[in-house]
Amino acid sequence: MFIQSIEQLMAQMSELLMTPVIIAIVLLLFYALYALGRFFSQLIQRRNNVLIFTRQLNSEQPQGVAGFPIYNYFVENPDASQDELEVFALKKLETLRIVTRIAPMLGLIATMIPMGPALQALADGNIQGISENLIIAFAAVIWGLVISSITFWPASVKKRWCANELIAITKLKKQS
Numbered sequence: 001m002f003i004q005s006i007e008q009l010m011a012q013m014s015e016l017l018m019t020p021v022i023i024a025i026v027l028l029l030f031y032a033l034y035a036l037g038r039f040f041s042q043l044i045q046r047r048n049n050v051l052i053f054t055r056q057l058n059s060e061q062p063q064g065v066a067g068f069p070i071y072n073y074f075v076e077n078p079d080a081s082q083d084e085l086e087v088f089a090l091k092k093l094e095t096l097r098i099v100t101r102i103a104p105m106l107g108l109i110a111t112m113i114p115m116g117p118a119l120q121a122l123a124d125g126n127i128q129g130i131s132e133n134l135i136i137a138f139a140a141v142i143w144g145l146v147i148s149s150i151t152f153w154p155a156s157v158k159k160r161w162c163a164n165e166l167i168a169i170t171k172l173k174k175q176s
Helices: 002-057 069-076 082-112 115-124 127-175
Strands: none
Touching: 002 069, 002 082, 002 115, 002 127, 069 082, 069 127, 082 127, 115 127
């Protein structure tokens, strides 16, 4: 009796989670599209300013260069240690990396929640109830994977960009 009460409470609580999870997936989709736009903007800046960046590495009076955030941080904080620069780089990547990992998890949660009602509808012989719940379940996991896919590529490329900037700064420090 007690265990059944706990099971029912857990089932009801999990159904209450569906709305916040769907809202989170929608918000993450908007963020992913925003991040993709920012990524392409930075890509254009980097391509346009790569020669300026190279010249700045050999300059006596270094200045910031659009599209190179780690280098710009170094110019503003010339005494920053390598560890500080790496932490700044990780901070720049953090949100993208979190979204890339969390979106599929939320999709899976939103897939599992309607499975209980879908199985109940199956037991009751309610084909309509099964299809309604499965549509929600599969759509949620698909959107979670789409969001993750949208953010994975920029996160990976930005990680390489950060590493390249850190290498350039390390070489610059050794020359000084």
